[in-house]
Amino acid sequence: MNKISIIIIPIIVLGIVMYGYKKKLNIYDAFLTGAKEGLVSAFNIFPTLIAMVFAINIFLKSNFIGFILGFLKPVFKFLSIPLDILPMAILRPISGSSTLVIMNNLFENFGPDSFVGRLASIIQGCTDTTFYVMTLYFGSLKILKTRYAIKVGLFADLCGIVAAFIIANLFF
Amino acid sequence: MINIIWGVMIVIGIIYGLISGNIEAINNEIIVSGKKGLDMILEMLPILVIWMGLMKIAEESGLLKKIANLFYPVLSKLFPSIPKGNKALGYIASNIAVNMMGLGSAATPFGLKAMDEMQKINQKKDTATDAMITFLVLNTSGVTLIPTTVISLRMLSGSAHPTEIILPAILATFCASVGGLSLDYLIRRRHK
Incomplete structure:
Protein backbone atom coordinates (compact mmCIF):
# COMPACT_ATOMS: atom_id res chain seq x y z
CA MET A 1 0.00 0.00 0.00
CA ASN A 2 2.79 2.39 0.92
CA LYS A 3 4.69 1.69 -2.27
CA ILE A 4 1.68 2.72 -4.33
CA SER A 5 1.34 6.07 -2.61
CA ILE A 6 5.05 6.75 -3.08
CA ILE A 7 4.91 6.41 -6.86
CA ILE A 8 1.57 8.16 -7.40
CA ILE A 9 2.86 11.74 -7.24
CA PRO A 10 5.85 11.22 -9.56
CA ILE A 11 3.54 9.46 -12.02
CA ILE A 12 1.03 12.34 -11.94
CA VAL A 13 3.85 14.85 -12.56
CA LEU A 14 5.25 12.73 -15.40
CA GLY A 15 1.79 12.37 -16.95
CA ILE A 16 1.10 16.13 -16.86
CA VAL A 17 4.47 17.05 -18.40
CA MET A 18 4.33 14.33 -21.11
CA TYR A 19 0.79 15.31 -22.10
CA GLY A 20 1.87 18.94 -22.36
CA TYR A 21 4.74 17.89 -24.66
CA LYS A 22 2.42 15.81 -26.78
CA LYS A 23 0.15 18.83 -27.32
CA LYS A 24 3.23 20.94 -28.22
CA LEU A 25 2.55 23.36 -25.39
CA ASN A 26 5.16 25.73 -24.01
CA ILE A 27 5.11 23.89 -20.71
CA TYR A 28 7.70 26.05 -18.98
CA ASP A 29 5.69 29.22 -19.64
CA ALA A 30 2.50 27.54 -18.49
CA PHE A 31 4.19 26.35 -15.29
CA LEU A 32 5.40 29.86 -14.47
CA THR A 33 1.96 31.38 -15.08
CA GLY A 34 0.41 28.83 -12.75
CA ALA A 35 3.13 29.21 -10.15
CA LYS A 36 2.40 32.94 -9.96
CA GLU A 37 -1.28 32.13 -9.37
CA GLY A 38 -0.16 29.86 -6.54
CA LEU A 39 1.64 32.76 -4.93
CA VAL A 40 -1.47 34.93 -5.18
CA SER A 41 -3.59 32.17 -3.63
CA ALA A 42 -1.25 31.82 -0.68
CA PHE A 43 -1.30 35.58 -0.25
CA ASN A 44 -5.12 35.60 -0.21
CA ILE A 45 -5.35 32.74 2.29
CA PHE A 46 -2.85 34.22 4.72
CA PRO A 47 -5.06 36.71 6.65
CA THR A 48 -7.94 34.24 6.99
CA LEU A 49 -5.63 31.51 8.21
CA ILE A 50 -4.05 33.80 10.82
CA ALA A 51 -7.50 34.93 11.96
CA MET A 52 -8.66 31.34 12.41
CA VAL A 53 -5.50 30.12 14.15
CA PHE A 54 -5.76 33.11 16.49
CA ALA A 55 -9.35 32.41 17.57
CA ILE A 56 -9.06 28.61 17.68
CA ASN A 57 -5.91 28.65 19.79
CA ILE A 58 -7.34 31.09 22.33
CA PHE A 59 -10.37 28.82 22.56
CA LEU A 60 -8.30 25.64 22.93
CA LYS A 61 -5.87 27.11 25.47
CA SER A 62 -8.71 28.26 27.76
CA ASN A 63 -9.59 24.58 28.24
CA PHE A 64 -13.27 25.40 27.87
CA ILE A 65 -13.53 22.07 26.05
CA GLY A 66 -12.51 20.33 29.28
CA PHE A 67 -15.37 22.13 31.02
CA ILE A 68 -17.90 20.92 28.43
CA LEU A 69 -16.53 17.39 28.60
CA GLY A 70 -17.56 17.26 32.26
CA PHE A 71 -21.20 17.60 31.21
CA LEU A 72 -20.97 15.09 28.39
CA LYS A 73 -19.38 12.31 30.46
CA PRO A 74 -22.67 10.84 31.77
CA VAL A 75 -24.08 10.74 28.23
CA PHE A 76 -21.05 8.84 26.96
CA LYS A 77 -21.16 6.46 29.93
CA PHE A 78 -24.81 5.77 29.20
CA LEU A 79 -24.00 4.95 25.56
CA SER A 80 -21.01 2.84 26.71
CA ILE A 81 -18.61 4.86 24.56
CA PRO A 82 -15.07 4.96 26.00
CA LEU A 83 -14.56 8.32 27.73
CA ASP A 84 -11.00 8.65 26.48
CA ILE A 85 -12.23 9.19 22.94
CA LEU A 86 -14.40 12.19 23.95
CA PRO A 87 -11.84 15.02 23.49
CA MET A 88 -10.94 13.61 20.11
CA ALA A 89 -14.54 13.45 18.91
CA ILE A 90 -15.22 17.04 19.93
CA LEU A 91 -11.99 18.55 18.62
CA ARG A 92 -11.91 16.71 15.28
CA PRO A 93 -13.78 19.40 13.27
CA ILE A 94 -11.90 22.27 14.94
CA SER A 95 -8.24 21.31 14.98
CA GLY A 96 -6.53 18.53 13.04
CA SER A 97 -3.16 18.96 14.70
CA SER A 98 -4.54 18.65 18.24
CA THR A 99 -6.50 15.47 17.43
CA LEU A 100 -3.31 13.98 15.97
CA VAL A 101 -1.62 14.67 19.32
CA ILE A 102 -4.56 13.15 21.22
CA MET A 103 -4.53 10.08 18.96
CA ASN A 104 -0.82 9.64 19.59
CA ASN A 105 -1.39 9.87 23.36
CA LEU A 106 -4.09 7.21 23.13
CA PHE A 107 -1.67 5.00 21.20
CA GLU A 108 0.90 5.45 23.97
CA ASN A 109 -1.51 4.82 26.83
CA PHE A 110 -3.65 2.02 25.38
CA GLY A 111 -1.71 0.85 22.32
CA PRO A 112 -2.70 1.36 18.66
CA ASP A 113 -4.37 -2.07 18.57
CA SER A 114 -6.66 -1.43 21.55
CA PHE A 115 -10.32 -0.63 20.92
CA VAL A 116 -9.77 3.05 21.77
CA GLY A 117 -6.66 3.15 19.59
CA ARG A 118 -8.52 1.71 16.62
CA LEU A 119 -11.53 3.96 17.16
CA ALA A 120 -9.25 7.01 17.29
CA SER A 121 -7.56 5.89 14.05
CA ILE A 122 -10.89 5.55 12.29
CA ILE A 123 -12.15 8.94 13.51
CA GLN A 124 -8.91 10.63 12.47
CA GLY A 125 -9.03 8.92 9.07
CA CYS A 126 -12.70 9.34 8.22
CA THR A 127 -13.14 13.13 8.35
CA ASP A 128 -11.12 16.21 7.65
CA THR A 129 -10.88 19.35 9.79
CA THR A 130 -14.06 21.19 8.79
CA PHE A 131 -13.08 24.61 10.13
CA TYR A 132 -9.70 24.46 8.43
CA VAL A 133 -11.15 23.43 5.06
CA MET A 134 -13.88 26.10 5.19
CA THR A 135 -11.44 28.82 6.28
CA LEU A 136 -8.96 27.92 3.60
CA TYR A 137 -11.29 27.63 0.64
CA PHE A 138 -13.69 30.46 1.44
CA GLY A 139 -10.79 32.64 2.58
CA SER A 140 -9.01 32.27 -0.74
CA LEU A 141 -12.04 33.78 -2.51
CA LYS A 142 -12.82 36.34 0.21
CA ILE A 143 -16.28 34.81 0.59
CA LEU A 144 -17.84 35.99 3.86
CA LYS A 145 -21.42 34.72 3.53
CA THR A 146 -20.97 30.97 3.85
CA ARG A 147 -24.71 30.24 4.24
CA TYR A 148 -25.34 26.70 5.49
CA ALA A 149 -21.82 25.37 4.71
CA ILE A 150 -20.56 24.96 8.29
CA LYS A 151 -23.80 23.41 9.50
CA VAL A 152 -23.66 20.72 6.81
CA GLY A 153 -19.91 20.21 7.28
CA LEU A 154 -20.35 19.63 11.02
CA PHE A 155 -23.27 17.31 10.39
CA ALA A 156 -21.06 15.24 8.07
CA ASP A 157 -18.44 15.06 10.84
CA LEU A 158 -21.06 13.90 13.32
CA CYS A 159 -22.21 11.18 10.89
CA GLY A 160 -18.60 10.08 10.46
CA ILE A 161 -17.88 9.91 14.20
CA VAL A 162 -21.09 8.02 15.01
CA ALA A 163 -20.43 5.64 12.11
CA ALA A 164 -16.83 5.17 13.29
CA PHE A 165 -18.07 4.03 16.69
CA ILE A 166 -20.65 1.60 15.27
CA ILE A 167 -18.23 0.21 12.68
CA ALA A 168 -15.42 -0.20 15.24
CA ASN A 169 -17.82 -2.25 17.36
CA LEU A 170 -18.74 -4.45 14.40
CA PHE A 171 -15.16 -4.98 13.22
CA PHE A 172 -13.17 -5.38 16.42
CA MET B 1 -21.79 32.08 10.47
CA ILE B 2 -17.97 32.25 10.53
CA ASN B 3 -18.37 35.77 11.84
CA ILE B 4 -20.30 34.48 14.86
CA ILE B 5 -18.13 31.43 15.52
CA TRP B 6 -14.92 33.46 15.29
CA GLY B 7 -16.08 36.00 17.86
CA VAL B 8 -17.63 33.42 20.17
CA MET B 9 -14.40 31.40 20.32
CA ILE B 10 -12.39 34.47 21.36
CA VAL B 11 -14.95 35.76 23.88
CA ILE B 12 -15.53 32.36 25.52
CA GLY B 13 -11.82 31.60 25.47
CA ILE B 14 -10.75 34.78 27.23
CA ILE B 15 -13.64 34.92 29.70
CA TYR B 16 -13.28 31.26 30.67
CA GLY B 17 -9.53 31.75 30.89
CA LEU B 18 -10.08 34.62 33.36
CA ILE B 19 -12.51 32.57 35.46
CA SER B 20 -10.40 29.42 35.55
CA GLY B 21 -7.14 31.27 36.17
CA ASN B 22 -5.74 30.04 32.89
CA ILE B 23 -5.14 33.53 31.55
CA GLU B 24 -1.36 33.23 31.36
CA ALA B 25 -1.59 30.50 28.73
CA ILE B 26 -4.00 32.65 26.73
CA ASN B 27 -1.75 35.66 27.01
CA ASN B 28 1.09 33.61 25.51
CA GLU B 29 -1.21 32.23 22.85
CA ILE B 30 -2.25 35.69 21.64
CA ILE B 31 1.39 36.58 21.18
CA VAL B 32 2.53 33.41 19.38
CA SER B 33 -0.57 32.46 17.34
CA GLY B 34 0.44 34.76 14.48
CA LYS B 35 3.69 32.86 14.18
CA LYS B 36 1.78 29.55 14.07
CA GLY B 37 -0.33 30.84 11.20
CA LEU B 38 2.79 32.03 9.41
CA ASP B 39 4.39 28.60 9.80
CA MET B 40 1.30 26.98 8.30
CA ILE B 41 1.34 29.25 5.27
CA LEU B 42 5.10 28.81 4.80
CA GLU B 43 4.60 25.07 4.78
CA MET B 44 1.83 25.37 2.23
CA LEU B 45 3.37 28.00 -0.04
CA PRO B 46 5.91 25.89 -1.97
CA ILE B 47 3.33 23.12 -2.51
CA LEU B 48 0.80 25.63 -3.83
CA VAL B 49 3.31 27.22 -6.21
CA ILE B 50 4.55 23.92 -7.64
CA TRP B 51 1.14 22.28 -8.04
CA MET B 52 -0.56 25.33 -9.47
CA GLY B 53 2.29 25.48 -11.98
CA LEU B 54 1.78 21.85 -12.95
CA MET B 55 -1.98 22.31 -13.10
CA LYS B 56 -1.61 25.18 -15.52
CA ILE B 57 0.15 22.76 -17.86
CA ALA B 58 -2.69 20.26 -17.41
CA GLU B 59 -5.23 23.00 -18.05
CA GLU B 60 -3.65 24.47 -21.20
CA SER B 61 -2.86 21.07 -22.69
Whole structure:
Protein backbone atom coordinates (compact mmCIF):
# COMPACT_ATOMS: atom_id res chain seq x y z
CA MET A 1 0.00 0.00 0.00
CA ASN A 2 2.79 2.39 0.92
CA LYS A 3 4.69 1.69 -2.27
CA ILE A 4 1.68 2.72 -4.33
CA SER A 5 1.34 6.07 -2.61
CA ILE A 6 5.05 6.75 -3.08
CA ILE A 7 4.91 6.41 -6.86
CA ILE A 8 1.57 8.16 -7.40
CA ILE A 9 2.86 11.74 -7.24
CA PRO A 10 5.85 11.22 -9.56
CA ILE A 11 3.54 9.46 -12.02
CA ILE A 12 1.03 12.34 -11.94
CA VAL A 13 3.85 14.85 -12.56
CA LEU A 14 5.25 12.73 -15.40
CA GLY A 15 1.79 12.37 -16.95
CA ILE A 16 1.10 16.13 -16.86
CA VAL A 17 4.47 17.05 -18.40
CA MET A 18 4.33 14.33 -21.11
CA TYR A 19 0.79 15.31 -22.10
CA GLY A 20 1.87 18.94 -22.36
CA TYR A 21 4.74 17.89 -24.66
CA LYS A 22 2.42 15.81 -26.78
CA LYS A 23 0.15 18.83 -27.32
CA LYS A 24 3.23 20.94 -28.22
CA LEU A 25 2.55 23.36 -25.39
CA ASN A 26 5.16 25.73 -24.01
CA ILE A 27 5.11 23.89 -20.71
CA TYR A 28 7.70 26.05 -18.98
CA ASP A 29 5.69 29.22 -19.64
CA ALA A 30 2.50 27.54 -18.49
CA PHE A 31 4.19 26.35 -15.29
CA LEU A 32 5.40 29.86 -14.47
CA THR A 33 1.96 31.38 -15.08
CA GLY A 34 0.41 28.83 -12.75
CA ALA A 35 3.13 29.21 -10.15
CA LYS A 36 2.40 32.94 -9.96
CA GLU A 37 -1.28 32.13 -9.37
CA GLY A 38 -0.16 29.86 -6.54
CA LEU A 39 1.64 32.76 -4.93
CA VAL A 40 -1.47 34.93 -5.18
CA SER A 41 -3.59 32.17 -3.63
CA ALA A 42 -1.25 31.82 -0.68
CA PHE A 43 -1.30 35.58 -0.25
CA ASN A 44 -5.12 35.60 -0.21
CA ILE A 45 -5.35 32.74 2.29
CA PHE A 46 -2.85 34.22 4.72
CA PRO A 47 -5.06 36.71 6.65
CA THR A 48 -7.94 34.24 6.99
CA LEU A 49 -5.63 31.51 8.21
CA ILE A 50 -4.05 33.80 10.82
CA ALA A 51 -7.50 34.93 11.96
CA MET A 52 -8.66 31.34 12.41
CA VAL A 53 -5.50 30.12 14.15
CA PHE A 54 -5.76 33.11 16.49
CA ALA A 55 -9.35 32.41 17.57
CA ILE A 56 -9.06 28.61 17.68
CA ASN A 57 -5.91 28.65 19.79
CA ILE A 58 -7.34 31.09 22.33
CA PHE A 59 -10.37 28.82 22.56
CA LEU A 60 -8.30 25.64 22.93
CA LYS A 61 -5.87 27.11 25.47
CA SER A 62 -8.71 28.26 27.76
CA ASN A 63 -9.59 24.58 28.24
CA PHE A 64 -13.27 25.40 27.87
CA ILE A 65 -13.53 22.07 26.05
CA GLY A 66 -12.51 20.33 29.28
CA PHE A 67 -15.37 22.13 31.02
CA ILE A 68 -17.90 20.92 28.43
CA LEU A 69 -16.53 17.39 28.60
CA GLY A 70 -17.56 17.26 32.26
CA PHE A 71 -21.20 17.60 31.21
CA LEU A 72 -20.97 15.09 28.39
CA LYS A 73 -19.38 12.31 30.46
CA PRO A 74 -22.67 10.84 31.77
CA VAL A 75 -24.08 10.74 28.23
CA PHE A 76 -21.05 8.84 26.96
CA LYS A 77 -21.16 6.46 29.93
CA PHE A 78 -24.81 5.77 29.20
CA LEU A 79 -24.00 4.95 25.56
CA SER A 80 -21.01 2.84 26.71
CA ILE A 81 -18.61 4.86 24.56
CA PRO A 82 -15.07 4.96 26.00
CA LEU A 83 -14.56 8.32 27.73
CA ASP A 84 -11.00 8.65 26.48
CA ILE A 85 -12.23 9.19 22.94
CA LEU A 86 -14.40 12.19 23.95
CA PRO A 87 -11.84 15.02 23.49
CA MET A 88 -10.94 13.61 20.11
CA ALA A 89 -14.54 13.45 18.91
CA ILE A 90 -15.22 17.04 19.93
CA LEU A 91 -11.99 18.55 18.62
CA ARG A 92 -11.91 16.71 15.28
CA PRO A 93 -13.78 19.40 13.27
CA ILE A 94 -11.90 22.27 14.94
CA SER A 95 -8.24 21.31 14.98
CA GLY A 96 -6.53 18.53 13.04
CA SER A 97 -3.16 18.96 14.70
CA SER A 98 -4.54 18.65 18.24
CA THR A 99 -6.50 15.47 17.43
CA LEU A 100 -3.31 13.98 15.97
CA VAL A 101 -1.62 14.67 19.32
CA ILE A 102 -4.56 13.15 21.22
CA MET A 103 -4.53 10.08 18.96
CA ASN A 104 -0.82 9.64 19.59
CA ASN A 105 -1.39 9.87 23.36
CA LEU A 106 -4.09 7.21 23.13
CA PHE A 107 -1.67 5.00 21.20
CA GLU A 108 0.90 5.45 23.97
CA ASN A 109 -1.51 4.82 26.83
CA PHE A 110 -3.65 2.02 25.38
CA GLY A 111 -1.71 0.85 22.32
CA PRO A 112 -2.70 1.36 18.66
CA ASP A 113 -4.37 -2.07 18.57
CA SER A 114 -6.66 -1.43 21.55
CA PHE A 115 -10.32 -0.63 20.92
CA VAL A 116 -9.77 3.05 21.77
CA GLY A 117 -6.66 3.15 19.59
CA ARG A 118 -8.52 1.71 16.62
CA LEU A 119 -11.53 3.96 17.16
CA ALA A 120 -9.25 7.01 17.29
CA SER A 121 -7.56 5.89 14.05
CA ILE A 122 -10.89 5.55 12.29
CA ILE A 123 -12.15 8.94 13.51
CA GLN A 124 -8.91 10.63 12.47
CA GLY A 125 -9.03 8.92 9.07
CA CYS A 126 -12.70 9.34 8.22
CA THR A 127 -13.14 13.13 8.35
CA ASP A 128 -11.12 16.21 7.65
CA THR A 129 -10.88 19.35 9.79
CA THR A 130 -14.06 21.19 8.79
CA PHE A 131 -13.08 24.61 10.13
CA TYR A 132 -9.70 24.46 8.43
CA VAL A 133 -11.15 23.43 5.06
CA MET A 134 -13.88 26.10 5.19
CA THR A 135 -11.44 28.82 6.28
CA LEU A 136 -8.96 27.92 3.60
CA TYR A 137 -11.29 27.63 0.64
CA PHE A 138 -13.69 30.46 1.44
CA GLY A 139 -10.79 32.64 2.58
CA SER A 140 -9.01 32.27 -0.74
CA LEU A 141 -12.04 33.78 -2.51
CA LYS A 142 -12.82 36.34 0.21
CA ILE A 143 -16.28 34.81 0.59
CA LEU A 144 -17.84 35.99 3.86
CA LYS A 145 -21.42 34.72 3.53
CA THR A 146 -20.97 30.97 3.85
CA ARG A 147 -24.71 30.24 4.24
CA TYR A 148 -25.34 26.70 5.49
CA ALA A 149 -21.82 25.37 4.71
CA ILE A 150 -20.56 24.96 8.29
CA LYS A 151 -23.80 23.41 9.50
CA VAL A 152 -23.66 20.72 6.81
CA GLY A 153 -19.91 20.21 7.28
CA LEU A 154 -20.35 19.63 11.02
CA PHE A 155 -23.27 17.31 10.39
CA ALA A 156 -21.06 15.24 8.07
CA ASP A 157 -18.44 15.06 10.84
CA LEU A 158 -21.06 13.90 13.32
CA CYS A 159 -22.21 11.18 10.89
CA GLY A 160 -18.60 10.08 10.46
CA ILE A 161 -17.88 9.91 14.20
CA VAL A 162 -21.09 8.02 15.01
CA ALA A 163 -20.43 5.64 12.11
CA ALA A 164 -16.83 5.17 13.29
CA PHE A 165 -18.07 4.03 16.69
CA ILE A 166 -20.65 1.60 15.27
CA ILE A 167 -18.23 0.21 12.68
CA ALA A 168 -15.42 -0.20 15.24
CA ASN A 169 -17.82 -2.25 17.36
CA LEU A 170 -18.74 -4.45 14.40
CA PHE A 171 -15.16 -4.98 13.22
CA PHE A 172 -13.17 -5.38 16.42
CA MET B 1 -21.79 32.08 10.47
CA ILE B 2 -17.97 32.25 10.53
CA ASN B 3 -18.37 35.77 11.84
CA ILE B 4 -20.30 34.48 14.86
CA ILE B 5 -18.13 31.43 15.52
CA TRP B 6 -14.92 33.46 15.29
CA GLY B 7 -16.08 36.00 17.86
CA VAL B 8 -17.63 33.42 20.17
CA MET B 9 -14.40 31.40 20.32
CA ILE B 10 -12.39 34.47 21.36
CA VAL B 11 -14.95 35.76 23.88
CA ILE B 12 -15.53 32.36 25.52
CA GLY B 13 -11.82 31.60 25.47
CA ILE B 14 -10.75 34.78 27.23
CA ILE B 15 -13.64 34.92 29.70
CA TYR B 16 -13.28 31.26 30.67
CA GLY B 17 -9.53 31.75 30.89
CA LEU B 18 -10.08 34.62 33.36
CA ILE B 19 -12.51 32.57 35.46
CA SER B 20 -10.40 29.42 35.55
CA GLY B 21 -7.14 31.27 36.17
CA ASN B 22 -5.74 30.04 32.89
CA ILE B 23 -5.14 33.53 31.55
CA GLU B 24 -1.36 33.23 31.36
CA ALA B 25 -1.59 30.50 28.73
CA ILE B 26 -4.00 32.65 26.73
CA ASN B 27 -1.75 35.66 27.01
CA ASN B 28 1.09 33.61 25.51
CA GLU B 29 -1.21 32.23 22.85
CA ILE B 30 -2.25 35.69 21.64
CA ILE B 31 1.39 36.58 21.18
CA VAL B 32 2.53 33.41 19.38
CA SER B 33 -0.57 32.46 17.34
CA GLY B 34 0.44 34.76 14.48
CA LYS B 35 3.69 32.86 14.18
CA LYS B 36 1.78 29.55 14.07
CA GLY B 37 -0.33 30.84 11.20
CA LEU B 38 2.79 32.03 9.41
CA ASP B 39 4.39 28.60 9.80
CA MET B 40 1.30 26.98 8.30
CA ILE B 41 1.34 29.25 5.27
CA LEU B 42 5.10 28.81 4.80
CA GLU B 43 4.60 25.07 4.78
CA MET B 44 1.83 25.37 2.23
CA LEU B 45 3.37 28.00 -0.04
CA PRO B 46 5.91 25.89 -1.97
CA ILE B 47 3.33 23.12 -2.51
CA LEU B 48 0.80 25.63 -3.83
CA VAL B 49 3.31 27.22 -6.21
CA ILE B 50 4.55 23.92 -7.64
CA TRP B 51 1.14 22.28 -8.04
CA MET B 52 -0.56 25.33 -9.47
CA GLY B 53 2.29 25.48 -11.98
CA LEU B 54 1.78 21.85 -12.95
CA MET B 55 -1.98 22.31 -13.10
CA LYS B 56 -1.61 25.18 -15.52
CA ILE B 57 0.15 22.76 -17.86
CA ALA B 58 -2.69 20.26 -17.41
CA GLU B 59 -5.23 23.00 -18.05
CA GLU B 60 -3.65 24.47 -21.20
CA SER B 61 -2.86 21.07 -22.69
CA GLY B 62 -6.50 20.02 -22.36
CA LEU B 63 -5.73 17.18 -19.95
CA LEU B 64 -7.99 18.69 -17.33
CA LYS B 65 -10.92 18.86 -19.69
CA LYS B 66 -10.43 15.19 -20.52
CA ILE B 67 -10.58 14.28 -16.84
CA ALA B 68 -13.67 16.45 -16.39
CA ASN B 69 -15.50 14.76 -19.25
CA LEU B 70 -14.56 11.32 -17.96
CA PHE B 71 -16.24 11.97 -14.61
CA TYR B 72 -19.03 14.17 -15.96
CA PRO B 73 -21.82 11.59 -15.51
CA VAL B 74 -21.20 11.43 -11.74
CA LEU B 75 -20.25 15.07 -11.23
CA SER B 76 -23.29 16.42 -13.05
CA LYS B 77 -25.51 14.71 -10.46
CA LEU B 78 -23.59 16.24 -7.55
CA PHE B 79 -23.07 19.66 -9.11
CA PRO B 80 -26.09 20.36 -11.32
CA SER B 81 -25.38 24.11 -11.36
CA ILE B 82 -21.98 23.79 -13.10
CA PRO B 83 -22.34 23.67 -16.90
CA LYS B 84 -20.73 20.86 -18.89
CA GLY B 85 -17.20 21.60 -20.07
CA ASN B 86 -16.53 24.06 -17.24
CA LYS B 87 -12.97 23.80 -15.92
CA ALA B 88 -14.26 23.60 -12.35
CA LEU B 89 -15.41 20.02 -12.96
CA GLY B 90 -11.90 18.98 -14.00
CA TYR B 91 -10.40 20.48 -10.87
CA ILE B 92 -13.10 18.93 -8.67
CA ALA B 93 -12.47 15.49 -10.18
CA SER B 94 -8.70 15.87 -9.75
CA ASN B 95 -9.10 17.10 -6.18
CA ILE B 96 -11.29 14.14 -5.23
CA ALA B 97 -8.98 11.65 -6.96
CA VAL B 98 -5.85 12.95 -5.23
CA ASN B 99 -7.70 13.19 -1.89
CA MET B 100 -8.82 9.59 -2.17
CA MET B 101 -5.22 8.45 -2.33
CA GLY B 102 -4.54 10.23 0.97
CA LEU B 103 -2.38 12.96 -0.56
CA GLY B 104 -4.19 15.80 1.19
CA SER B 105 -1.56 18.49 0.73
CA ALA B 106 -1.31 17.88 -3.02
CA ALA B 107 -5.12 17.95 -3.25
CA THR B 108 -5.45 21.44 -1.74
CA PRO B 109 -4.20 23.35 -4.83
CA PHE B 110 -6.69 21.46 -7.03
CA GLY B 111 -9.45 22.36 -4.59
CA LEU B 112 -8.46 26.04 -4.57
CA LYS B 113 -8.54 26.13 -8.38
CA ALA B 114 -11.94 24.43 -8.36
CA MET B 115 -13.24 27.14 -6.03
CA ASP B 116 -11.69 29.82 -8.29
CA GLU B 117 -13.55 28.48 -11.31
CA MET B 118 -16.82 28.21 -9.36
CA GLN B 119 -16.36 31.82 -8.24
CA LYS B 120 -16.20 32.88 -11.91
CA ILE B 121 -19.79 31.71 -12.45
CA ASN B 122 -20.93 33.08 -9.08
CA GLN B 123 -23.43 35.97 -9.31
CA LYS B 124 -22.87 37.26 -5.76
CA LYS B 125 -19.12 37.31 -5.19
CA ASP B 126 -19.25 37.54 -1.39
CA THR B 127 -21.68 34.63 -1.00
CA ALA B 128 -21.04 30.90 -1.27
CA THR B 129 -22.86 29.07 -4.10
CA ASP B 130 -24.65 25.72 -3.80
CA ALA B 131 -21.90 24.01 -5.79
CA MET B 132 -19.17 25.41 -3.52
CA ILE B 133 -20.91 24.12 -0.42
CA THR B 134 -21.43 20.66 -1.92
CA PHE B 135 -17.76 20.58 -2.88
CA LEU B 136 -16.59 21.58 0.60
CA VAL B 137 -18.91 19.10 2.30
CA LEU B 138 -17.39 16.39 0.13
CA ASN B 139 -13.95 17.66 1.11
CA THR B 140 -14.48 17.90 4.87
CA SER B 141 -16.14 14.50 5.07
CA GLY B 142 -12.82 13.13 3.95
CA VAL B 143 -13.20 11.02 0.79
CA THR B 144 -9.87 9.55 1.87
CA LEU B 145 -9.40 5.93 0.88
CA ILE B 146 -5.94 5.53 2.36
CA PRO B 147 -5.36 7.64 5.51
CA THR B 148 -1.57 7.75 5.12
CA THR B 149 -0.82 9.88 8.22
CA VAL B 150 -2.83 7.62 10.52
CA ILE B 151 -1.22 4.46 9.11
CA SER B 152 2.30 5.80 9.53
CA LEU B 153 1.57 6.90 13.12
CA ARG B 154 0.14 3.46 13.89
CA MET B 155 3.26 1.91 12.45
CA LEU B 156 5.50 4.13 14.58
CA SER B 157 3.55 3.18 17.72
CA GLY B 158 4.26 -0.48 17.06
CA SER B 159 0.85 -1.63 15.81
CA ALA B 160 0.74 -5.28 14.72
CA HIS B 161 -1.66 -4.40 11.89
CA PRO B 162 -1.27 -0.71 11.02
CA THR B 163 -3.44 -1.01 7.90
CA GLU B 164 -6.38 -2.88 9.50
CA ILE B 165 -8.25 0.42 9.94
CA ILE B 166 -8.38 1.14 6.20
CA LEU B 167 -11.66 -0.64 5.49
CA PRO B 168 -13.47 0.64 8.61
CA ALA B 169 -12.23 4.17 7.83
CA ILE B 170 -13.49 3.92 4.25
CA LEU B 171 -16.91 2.82 5.52
CA ALA B 172 -17.03 5.63 8.10
CA THR B 173 -15.93 8.16 5.45
CA PHE B 174 -18.69 6.91 3.21
CA CYS B 175 -21.27 7.43 6.00
CA ALA B 176 -19.94 10.95 6.64
CA SER B 177 -20.11 11.85 2.93
CA VAL B 178 -23.58 10.38 2.46
CA GLY B 179 -24.84 12.11 5.62
CA GLY B 180 -23.38 15.46 4.60
CA LEU B 181 -24.50 15.26 0.98
CA SER B 182 -28.03 14.23 2.01
CA LEU B 183 -28.45 17.22 4.32
CA ASP B 184 -26.90 19.44 1.63
CA TYR B 185 -29.40 18.10 -0.90
CA LEU B 186 -32.37 18.59 1.44
CA ILE B 187 -31.39 22.19 2.21
CA ARG B 188 -30.86 22.97 -1.45
CA ARG B 189 -34.28 21.60 -2.35
CA ARG B 190 -35.99 23.59 0.37
CA HIS B 191 -34.36 26.81 -0.83
CA LYS B 192 -35.78 26.40 -4.31
